[in-house]
């Protein structure tokens with residue numbers, strides 16, 4: 001996957017249909033999921049993580065990802081990606097028509113064992129098996145969960161993340177690499193330091209991305225720090241969907257509308273039409289069982305949307 005290098009253009013990857021939905025208990029009807037993707041594309045979101053191929057026992061909300069993928073394959077202008085935790089589900093995703101896979105592993109040993117029941121080193125081996133098993137033209141993104149902080153082990157040293165990347169980058173330098181602040185405890189200095197170190201160590205990687213959560217209110221600050229450090233791809237979730245209904249205080253990804261608003265105010269193009277996005281965001285915030293976040297949705301609620309671009 002490649003990123004635009006223009007200083008005044010960024011790509012927002014909409015991950016609400018995966019990271020935002022996966023913790024929602026009540027099943028979101030497949031037609032509703034497809035409808036949201038259609039509307040998000042119409043609002044200018046050209047890259048959307050439409051779901052994950054994982055055990056339906058582990059994440060029942062994601063059990064219809066193949067159907068959503070099939071329906072969305074016909075949408076012009078959409079590059080759909082799906083998350084996979086291992087080779088087996090990666091092959092299933094490709095068989096279902098996926099052209100872009102997101103392989104996830106955690107930097108933290110404890111988190112990776114909890115998530116995929118392997119050590120990080122074993123997940124690197126799994127990544128290599130996945131690459132060998134799928135068509136070479138399949139676009140690949142690597143999501144490094146807990147790249148900054150682990151819910152069990154705390155702050156992750158830069159060296160731990162960089163060392164894990166050594167073998168991952170060597171096998172597929174053109175893969176997009178997304179450093180994920182899974183807990184939301186990263187801060188702008190940490191984000192700047194890790195991306196600077198990673199870009200210096202891996203000059204062959206051109207596509208870096210940040211996956212920020214807004215748990216402590218630092219989501220946008222972290223996006224901005226990464227942007228200043230040269231990152232041009234950012235994950236975000238419409239309405240800030242995410243978090244866990246059973247974990248008080250936990251919130252979702254940084255909200256798509258907040259990131260789009262910030263960049264619009266900075267004069268940085270995202271391709272997103274905020275006038276079209278806001279009604280979708282309001283509907284997203286009303287999904288039964290969902291936990292919405294973000295600020296722009298509420299701030300603009302009582303204002304004419306035409307004010308969005310005013311200075």
Ligand code: MG
Pocket residue numbers: 019180182211213253
């Ligand atoms: Mg996440």
